[in-house]
Amino acid sequence: xxxxxxxxxxxxxxTIGLAFDRKKHDDPDWRPLFKGYEPVAAWLADTKxxxxxxxxxxxxxxxxxxxxxxxxxxxxxxFPTADEGMGVRPxxxxxxHPGLARHMAQSLVNDxxxxxxxxxxxxxxxxNSPLTMLWPGAVQAGEWPGALVxxxxxxxxxxxxxxxxxxxxxxxxxxAVESYPDDLKVVVVGTGGLSHQMNGERAGFNxxxxxxxxxxxxxRDPRALTAMRLADYAxxxxxxxxxxxxxxxxxxxxxxxxxxxHQNYYLPMTTAMAVALFEEPGAxxxxxxxx
Amino acid sequence: MNPQLEGIESLPGTYLFDLERSAKALxxxxxxxxxxxxxxxxxxxxxxEAAFEQAGLTEEERTMVRNLDWRALIRYGASFFTLEKLGxxxxxxxxxxxAHMRGETLEEFLKTRNVPGAx
Numbered sequence: 001x002x003x004x005x006x007x008x009x010x011x012x013x014x015t016i017g018l019a020f021d022r023k024k025h026d027d028p029d030w031r032p033l034f035k036g037y038e039p040v041a042a043w044l045a046d047t048k049x050x051x052x053x054x055x056x057x058x059x060x061x062x063x064x065x066x067x068x069x070x071x072x073x074x075x076x077x078x079f080p081t082a083d084e085g086m087g088v089r090p091x092x093x094x095x096x097h098p099g100l101a102r103h104m105a106q107s108l109v110n111d112x113x114x115x116x117x118x119x120x121x122x123x124x125x126x127x128n129s130p131l132t133m134l135w136p137g138a139v140q141a142g143e144w145p146g147a148l149v150x151x152x153x154x155x156x157x158x159x160x161x162x163x164x165x166x167x168x169x170x171x172x173x174x175x176a177v178e179s180y181p182d183d184l185k186v187v188v189v190g191t192g193g194l195s196h197q198m199n200g201e202r203a204g205f206n207x208x209x210x211x212x213x214x215x216x217x218x219x220r221d222p223r224a225l226t227a228m229r230l231a232d233y234a235x236x237x238x239x240x241x242x243x244x245x246x247x248x249x250x251x252x253x254x255x256x257x258x259x260x261x262h263q264n265y266y267l268p269m270t271t272a273m274a275v276a277l278f279e280e281p282g283a284x285x286x287x288x289x290x291x
Numbered sequence: 292m293n294p295q296l297e298g299i300e301s302l303p304g305t306y307l308f309d310l311e312r313s314a315k316a317l318x319x320x321x322x323x324x325x326x327x328x329x330x331x332x333x334x335x336x337x338x339x340e341a342a343f344e345q346a347g348l349t350e351e352e353r354t355m356v357r358n359l360d361w362r363a364l365i366r367y368g369a370s371f372f373t374l375e376k377l378g379x380x381x382x383x384x385x386x387x388x389x390a391h392m393r394g395e396t397l398e399e400f401l402k403t404r405n406v407p408g409a410x
Binding site for chain 1: 293297321388389390403410
């Protein structure tokens with residue numbers, strides 16, 4: 001049976017990928033960011049998950065406003081890297097997991113989550129910006145050490161799904177993963193945030209106090225976060241910061257008793273960059289022994 | 292009014308991208324989105340007026356794009372994420388776009404940041 005051994009919340013700011021590509025690891029302006037991801041990369045190297053289920057958003061790259069899906073699940077064996085307007089970032093194409101993804105599509109739809117599906121569409125920095133931090137050896141190796149099941153969430157064009165709906169999607173994803181017969185280790189990843197706003201005179205808005213509260217509640221009391229409205233998220237964390245509802249999808253796929261074992265927060269410029277690692281009780285320890 | 296968004300109008304300097312803005316600026320956003328294609332980028336670089344013509348942009352839209360008037364483009368209905376593609380193509384960074392929207396110079400904006408060198 002497939003099982004979820006943990007979760008990761010991470011920002012997906014494009015400059016995270018750029019800093020990696022430009023080898024800024026030891027640059028004092030970027031060192032705190034790289035350092036914050038090291039324990040997460042080590043945990044992944046240690047537990048060796050087969051699949052990352054990745055809640056991400058497309059940035060009007062692959063999906064345009066002529067047809068912008070609320071939720072879309074990638075079910076193919078691979079996904080090319082998107083050209084976002086500057087050529088293609090030099091990272092390996094993403095490997096999918098069609099077996100698990102097709103099962104998840106069926107399970108979600110039968111569970112009344114009528115998700116759309118896509119195949120072989122390019123994926124942008126929504127996935128690949130944090131991915132090189134999580135699996136830093138992949139670029140040199142020429143391939144990612146595991147597969148991804150990407151789940152796109154509309155956080156760009158309102159109406160976007162409610163925080164509660166995202167949490168429920170995560171719960172449905174957990175049921176889908178746990179009903180897959182093959183023995184797979186799965187980690188769920190929620191991307192985006194934290195506080196930032198990229199439009200209007202309020203652009204450049206940040207709120208570290210709120211970000212810290214969010215990082216606390218996402219572990220301890222996610223239901224308090226699902227009770228909030230999108231307007232509350234925009235007021236507290238900026239209109240673009242409201243994309244942290246994708247962390248709620250990740251959290252919904254984890255158990256009540258999950259523990260946050262690491263977090264890092266860095267706000268150098270316009271977007272607060274955070275990463276948090278959650279471990280399921282027992283599961284990851286067992287995964288480590290088996291690995 | 293979307294009950295999820297009630298109260299958002301009280302946020303100053305905020306232009307939420309919703310279906311109304313999306314419909315108004317669909318042609319402009321499609322033009323900007325098209326920069327994911329190398330041939331569209333090449334056309335814009337070589338002959339921006341021909342690119343405007345091909346996309347059927349209005350004079351108002353052409354003027355905002357010519358002037359890289361980020362503040363006006365956002366107010367009009369451009370999505371930041373399609374604008375970002377024009378930014379990259381024009382050699383303008385996100386901090387510079389944000390500074391313009393705030394009505395500041397890049398230098399003024401960077402003074403308000405924790406790590407001005409992290410660009």
